[in-house]
Amino acid sequence: MGPEGLISGASGGSSGGGVARVVADIAPHRIAQPPLLTPIPRSMHSSSLSVPRKMEGHGEMGLIGEKIDTGLMVRMRDDEYESRSGSDNVEGASGDDLDAGDDQRPKKKKYHRHTPHQIQELEVFFKECPHPDEKQRLELSRRLRLETKQVKFWFQNRRTQMKTQLERHENLMLKQDNDKLKAENDIMRGAMANPICNNCGGPAIPGQISFEEHQLRIENARLKDELNRICALANKFLGRPLLSLPAPISLPSSNSGLELAVGRNGIGGLSSIGTSLHMGLDLGDGVLSTSSAMPLIKPPMGLMGNEAPVDRSMFIDLALLAMDELIKMAQTDSPLWIKSLDGGKETLNYEEYKRTFSPSIGSKPAGFVTEATRDTGMVIINSLALVETLMDTGRWKDMFPCTVARAATIEWITTGTAGIRNGALQVMHAELQVLSPLVSVRQLKFLRFCKQQAEGVWAVVDVSLDISQEGTNVQPFVNCRKLPSGVVVQDLPNGYSKITWIEHSEYDESCIHQLYRSFISAGMGFGAQRWVATLQRQCEFLAILMSSSIPNEDQTAVISSAGRSSMLKLAQRMTDNFCSGVCASTARNWTSLHVGNVGEDVRVMTRKNLDDPGEPHGIVLSAATSVWMPVAQSRLFDFLRDDRLRSEWDILSTGRPIQEMVHIAKGHKQGNCVSLLRGSPTNANENNMLILQETWSDASGSVVVYAPVDIPSINVVMGGGDSAYVALLPSGFAILPDEPSSYGRPHNCNRTMIKSGDNGTDGGGCLLTVGFQILLDSQPTAKLTVESVETVNNLISCTIQKIKAALKVT
Known part of the structure; x- marks a missing residue:
């Protein structure tokens, strides 16, 4: 057997044919090629190219999802590395002896094992230069008292082992991706086999059903919710469940509580208010309840209706671009805003805006007009509490009751890190309203992204999903699109927060009565001023509600x-x-x-x-x-x-x-x-x-x-x-x-x-x-x-x- 035979045997035994078969089973479109090895002496085959053992402290799955660190791989224990890196070399073997044919049996030679010092020096040099030239090999052989071929073969085998480890890591990642795809496929099949009705939560029945049957199914769903509520009350007030009723279905965690921190220097006569206030009027059985939030059963893939699945990385890229735009537009001395002569109202400088930003959701539809407003204010709520409110659809609707008609989370892309909302991203649907029958309700589907900018500084941005981003050719009726809009919140030392609110939208003006067109175009209906004013009023109400010193109430009836x-x-x-x-x-x-x-x-x-x-x-x-x-x-x-x-x-x-x-x-x-x-x-x-x-x-x-x-x-x-x-x-x-x-x-x-x-x-x-x-x-x-x-x-x-x-x- 010549050198070519040794190459075939070595690559097949380590990672060649085996790797190709594993990858072919996992992802047919990616076939791993056998590693290209340099000729290895026949006498080195059995001892130098044995299949590498697992790294110390790592199984085969230990590398999944981790970045391969070459410095870590070259710092293996010396005694482990001697048997798999070509360290066992034939002492005094010459090139002629190594290249001899099969008919000439080589003489038994004395094996030479590299010393720990030699291996350490080779590892250090390999980390800096995995492919030494002839001059560098001569210098190493002289300094380490090794033959030039020994140095050459050591580096060849070291590179072969590194490539084997990388291929094993890639194959394991491909197998993991394949398992995830199979699991998602099973979920999709199950959803298609058992469709769910969004109105009542029961199984959807193909074909037309009678109005009476539809009403009965909705009533059944309502009664189930009522049973859950009664059971929860029984557990709370009686200290035990009702024995005559079935076990209550586990209820989701309450979304009506808003944690706010109120400082001692609060409003008016507030003094020593507790550091946590619960929003939602959820005092006992809840006051600002979230029952009016829009119920929605999230489909396993895609967004809503007949929409096709989309790449989540596209959502992340769009959210990051929108966040960058929001931060720049919120800067105090930004040239993007032109102040009025009296120093009050600000107007967006559209020429500067177009020079600064590229369109994030496509060009403006025909017949749409633009409105952009910015407002600042102080509210009695800390940044974390406000972020939690905005990222929860129930709390968000309760905080802005006359503005947000309905709200629902369609899909969570990510829920944040370290138990907080930093990096949280979700796809939402909402209906925004102005209290007049002459102004159409705004239907929006958008991304909401939250990110912490610094200690005590947060930003939450909204941006509409364009039709090209949703992966569907079906154009729904859209009367409004949100360009990057949102709020930047900064904690203040007195328990308040400073907020900068930006609203930037494009909308169909034909949906608005002539009486209200100037009102809406000025940003008074859906603009930043309305959001800030509502937030200030609601936070003041919650602070008073939770304080021990409630203002005097002139009334004839006593109420608990x-x-x-x-x-x-x-x-x-x-x-x-x-x-x-x-x-x-x-x-x-x-x-x-x-x-x-x-x-x-x-x-x-x-x-x-x-x-x-x-x-x-x-x-x-x-x-x-x-x-x-x-x-x-x-x-x-x-x-x-x-x-x-x-x-x-x-x-x-x-x-x-x-x-x-x-x-x-x-x-x-x-x-x-x-x-x-x-x-x-x-x-x-x-x-x-x-x-x-x-x-x-x-x-x-x-x-x-x-x-x-x-x-x-x-x-x-x-x-x-x-x-x-x-x-x-x-x-x-x-x-x-x-x-x-x-x-x-x-x-x-x-x-x-x-x-x-x-x-x-x-x-x-x-x-x-x-x-x-x-x-x-x-x-x-x-x-x-x-x-x-x-x-x-x-x-x-x-x-x-x-x-x-x-x-x-x-």
Whole structure:
């Protein structure tokens, strides 16, 4: 056998044919080639090219996912390396002896084993130069007292062993990838074989099913959730599970608790507030509950619907680009922003923006316009708590209740590191709203990425997923796209945080009524100012709620802490339902109606309630419209919340005097509160009328929402009972500021301007939205009539006219 035969035998035994077979089984598209070896003497074959043993402290799987460190591999124990690195050499063997043919049997020679010192010197040199030239080999042989061929063969075998280790590592990684692909394939097959219904969580049935069966399945899912809640309450209050009920299904961890750290130098009279505050009004049974968050069953692969699977690395690259853009846009002295002459409002410098950034989600669609806003402020919440709120869909919706209509996490790309949200990335779906039927709800699907920038400094960025990034050719209806937007949070030493909020979007202006176009284009509807103002108001409310020194409440009825929490939770549900009826989000299944006698600016919708205990059973009709009022926002808000003036606009009060029984403060402003009002009876046979009302106001707008409630139900709630079974049909008002100074442009010509000082105005006005929900008929077989629609339309018109008459405006 010649040298060629020795090469074939050595490579086949170590990593040649065996490696190729293993890789062929794992990934057919990647076939490992046998290593190319230099000729090795026949006498060295048996001892020098034995199959390498495992590294000390490492099995074969020890190298998976690790970077191969050549320095580590050359620092093996000397006694291990002697048998596998070609250290056993024939003493005094010449080149002629080594190249002899098979017919001439070599004489038995005395073997020479390298000393530990020689091996150490060879290893050190190999680490610096794995391929020494002839001059370097001569120098090594002289210095180590070895023959030149011994040095040459040592380096050949050392390189062969290194290559073998690398090939084994690659094969193991390929095998691991193959196992992961098989597991994902099994998940996909299982999902296809057992589809799940997103509405009720049960198995999907191919083909059409009856409406009754569909309702039964949804009711079954609701009853299961109710059973879980009852079992959880039993475990909490009784200290043991209910024996007569099956074991409760494990509930997910509560998303309604927001951990906030409040400093001792907090708002107003706050002193020594605990370092942790729970958001979500989850005091006992929860107040700011997350039950309204959009339920969604995540598909095993892909994003939503018929979308194809995508490469997650693409999401990571997009998120990193968006984060870089957000940080640059948030810099205080950035040339990307141009300040107004009064130093207040900032405008994006689009020319500088285009020079600085390349488009991250493709070009702007035809007919879309751009809005960009930036705002800063201080909030009583620390950076970690705010990050947790933004990265949790339930907490996010609870913190911005009138802005976020629905929210859901479609898929987590990564959940962060070291138990915190640093590096967390998720795909989300959300519906954003402005409280007016004349502004379409914004449907968004986007990435949300969180990253810690420094100690006490965090950034959370949103960026829409472009159609080309989703791996599908099906173009969905999209009326808005988010360019890199988000918030940078910096902790302050007094328990507050400084936030810089940026909103940058492209949207279809044709979806917005002419009355609201200048309002939206100025960033007042979805811009940074609204997010910052809402966050400040909500954090102030939570701080007051959790403090031991609650502001004095002027009320005739005494209410416990549990009753206060239950009342706040009921008020939150009332306001959410009001927003749903005004904005027509998919949070509730409304059906739009078009009646000839109703104006185009009035949105009329209906829904049949059969199983929701939070609403009266029967046909519910909702009607809402928006008008411009030549009155300042603050004056109109004070007028609508004044109990003494309620009879001037509230048709249902029928001129009765109204008295406030319960007052729960939600902020230091007097108008930010939840109240229980009582109408005095006009005769002895008439029962008292109770009204639950929530009011709040900030820089972004004001809200007055109310609903009639019956006395037995509200007594249960005030005693700390469950508020989910109190039926509500809310009505109310949303007031948005519409000052000329906020836009830097004049009002439309159809808005009559009033001189400063007339009727208490300041030369501006506001946008008033009026919404009513009424029960038409409680019978299951009830049908909607044209007269019913005209009745609620007349109710809206009459209310607006009464308000104008009371304020003496036209």
